[in-house]
Amino acid sequence: MSNQNTFDAVVIGAGFAGMYMLHRLRNAGFSTRVYEKGGGVGGAWYWSRYPGARCDSESIYYNYTFSEEIYQEWSWSSRYPEQAEILRYLNFVADKLDLRRDIQFDSEIAGAAYDEANNHWRIDLKDGTSVTAKYLITGMGCISVNATNIPQIKGLDSFEGAWYHTGAWPHDKVDFTGKRVGVIGTGSSGVQSIPVIAQEAEHLTVFQRTPQYSVPAGNHPYDPAFIQQAKENFSDLRRQMHESMGGIPVETNNRSALDDTTEERERIYESGWGKGGFYMLNAYNDLMINEEANETVSEFIRTKIRDTVQDSEVAEKLMPTYYFGTKRAIIDTHYYETFNRDNVTLVDVRRTPIQEVTAKGIRTTDGGEHELDILVFATGYDGMTGPLLKLDLRGKGNVSLREKWADGADVKTYLGIAMADFPNMFMITGPQSPSVLGNVPVAIEQHVEWISNCIQHLHDHGVETIEAQADAQAQWSSHCRELADHTLYSKADSWYTGANIEGKPRGFNIYLGGYGPYNQKITDIAAKGYEGFSLK
Numbered sequence: 042m043s044n045q046n047t048f049d050a051v052v053i054g055a056g057f058a059g060m061y062m063l064h065r066l067r068n069a070g071f072s073t074r075v076y077e078k079g080g081g082v083g084g085a086w087y088w089s090r091y092p093g094a095r096c097d098s099e100s101i102y103y104n105y106t107f108s109e110e111i112y113q114e115w116s117w118s119s120r121y122p123e124q125a126e127i128l129r130y131l132n133f134v135a136d137k138l139d140l141r142r143d144i145q146f147d148s149e150i151a152g153a154a155y156d157e158a159n160n161h162w163r164i165d166l167k168d169g170t171s172v173t174a175k176y177l178i179t180g181m182g183c184i185s186v187n188a189t190n191i192p193q194i195k196g197l198d199s200f201e202g203a204w205y206h207t208g209a210w211p212h213d214k215v216d217f218t219g220k221r222v223g224v225i226g227t228g229s230s231g232v233q234s235i236p237v238i239a240q241e242a243e244h245l246t247v248f249q250r251t252p253q254y255s256v257p258a259g260n261h262p263y264d265p266a267f268i269q270q271a272k273e274n275f276s277d278l279r280r281q282m283h284e285s286m287g288g289i290p291v292e293t294n295n296r297s298a299l300d301d302t303t304e305e306r307e308r309i310y311e312s313g314w315g316k317g318g319f320y321m322l323n324a325y326n327d328l329m330i331n332e333e334a335n336e337t338v339s340e341f342i343r344t345k346i347r348d349t350v351q352d353s354e355v356a357e358k359l360m361p362t363y364y365f366g367t368k369r370a371i372i373d374t375h376y377y378e379t380f381n382r383d384n385v386t387l388v389d390v391r392r393t394p395i396q397e398v399t400a401k402g403i404r405t406t407d408g409g410e411h412e413l414d415i416l417v418f419a420t421g422y423d424g425m426t427g428p429l430l431k432l433d434l435r436g437k438g439n440v441s442l443r444e445k446w447a448d449g450a451d452v453k454t455y456l457g458i459a460m461a462d463f464p465n466m467f468m469i470t471g472p473q474s475p476s477v478l479g480n481v482p483v484a485i486e487q488h489v490e491w492i493s494n495c496i497q498h499l500h501d502h503g504v505e506t507i508e509a510q511a512d513a514q515a516q517w518s519s520h521c522r523e524l525a526d527h528t529l530y531s532k533a534d535s536w537y538t539g540a541n542i543e544g545k546p547r548g549f550n551i552y553l554g555g556y557g558p559y560n561q562k563i564t565d566i567a568a569k570g571y572e573g574f575s576l577k
């Protein structure tokens with residue numbers, strides 16, 4: 042790696058987003074440097090090595106589709122790819138495209154400031170060094186290791202055992218054999234790790250704040266013939282993924298749940314339950330907008346929980362009450378069954394909150410002390426805005442993003458790609474883009490292709506700066522909010538709304554119009570000479 046310190050573009054993060062961004066810009070002849078906190082490529086998949094970690098998108102869709110060659114050369118082993126396999130895939134891509142020579146690993150960005158006089162960004166690393174670039178592109182994603190949520194529980198420093206966060210897991214295997222383990226959190230990470238840890242640990246105590254709906258993943262090894270078929274249909278598959286609502290071609294039943302008889306609904310839900318994965322969300326067209334419709338699927342899953350969990354008191358503690366799907370939907374392998382094991386205890390921390398961590402474990406408000414050797418924080422992330430706000434980002438006139446967004450209700454972006462006052466800065470899957478409501482690699486490809494085409498356009502037309510117009514940004518942000526207000530999403534206490542983080546202002550910063558329509562919209566905007574942007 043050269044000692045060069047001026048680039049056409051600097052990209053933050055070498056996950057799915059940063060890797061493809063580097064490939065596109067470098068191929069177009071722009072000098073590009075990626076800075077990555079980790080020691081290798083992979084982003085979230087580099088860090089999230091917790092037991093049971095898998096993706097909840099099906100493997101044949103959870104990959105890049107920009108290169109048919111890559112798609113043809115790689116074969117996934119099972120329906121849902123596990124973390125180690127995804128990391129192998131991303132390393133395979135990095136090798137194939139010779140990406141590492143332009144990625145500086147073990148390098149964390151502290152902040153970046155736009156220098157108006159020189160029309161470039163100064164990017165500051167935590168090691169005290171700085172570089173400059175004409176374009177700054179953030180590729181940290183909506184949840185990132187730089188924004189893990191570790192609740193400030195009194196006494197954590199005094200804990201004599203070991204503790205870990207699922208999103209920053211050690212590289213060496215954590216051995217749970219003969220250990221008393223506590224897991225705080227029952228989101229995707231908790232629901233995936235709990236059944237695996239329970240099999241190994243002497244005893245597992247699960248500290249649950251919000252009971253969750255989870256649907257069986259139905260994971261299984263792939264039949265090679267199925268993979269072959271996907272490869273043969275590559276072009277169609279890519280097109281369908283990019284035109285779909287969530288990056289995966291799924292059929293939506295275009296009926297209201299309330300139009301069917303109870304028996305017909307049960308049949309449809311039973312079939313969705315059997316298919317595994319996210320099929321339940323698409324069982325009807327109004328589950329996410331109509332409370333009564335949603336209640337039918339929510340109650341179906343509650344009945345499944347009652348049927349699975351043998352101890353009725355434990356089953357009642359596991360009973361979710363929010364609207365199914367309004368927190369990120371979860372899929373599992375034997376999650377509810379795990380609570381039938383003799384070595385598993387469920388603590389409802391809404392009824393008996395965690396009071397403190399002691400030297401020996403966790404004390405809850407009922408006076409009970411749960412003795413632990415290992416404590417696992419499956420407590421998620423400060424999502425959506427968190428990864429950006431962990432950086433000290435300063436735009437024109439030294440305006441600070443942290444100050445601009447201090448009142449979370451005032452998060453404003455244009456298309457989730459750019460912001461007024463932050464010229465020549467682009468966000469891959471930024472707040473107010475469709476981002477996490479779907480199969481994220483597809484959202485990443487749409488943004489990376491749009492951003493690199495935009496930079497090429499600026500270069501070809503001798504344009505020095507591009508900046509979102511404040512009124513276009515205001516309109517886009519209120520459009521995003523209006524869409525959200527018509528749905529049940531904004532009602533849930535979730536990381537989508539920021540309600541998972543103490544003191545974080547509430548907001549819903551995901552565009553709900555769907556991947557395909559969104560891609561059409563941003564393509565049209567580019568075709569109209571970057572409508573809503575000022576080009577100078």
Ligand code: N01
Pocket residue numbers: 095096097098184190192207225226227228229230231233248249250251369390419420421422477534535536540541
């Ligand atoms: O995090 P989460 P995650 N005291 O925020 C609880 C992706 N992902 O890491 O619901 C006690 O969902 C919190 O409780 P509550 C995916 O997009 C994907 O599991 O806020 N509990 C919740 O139960 C996912 O949505 C995959 O009341 C506390 C849990 O911790 C996203 O990452 C796998 C607490 C956090 O759940 C995040 O998932 C893993 C406190 N102070 C992750 N603070 C797959 O692809 C928080 N909690 C399968």
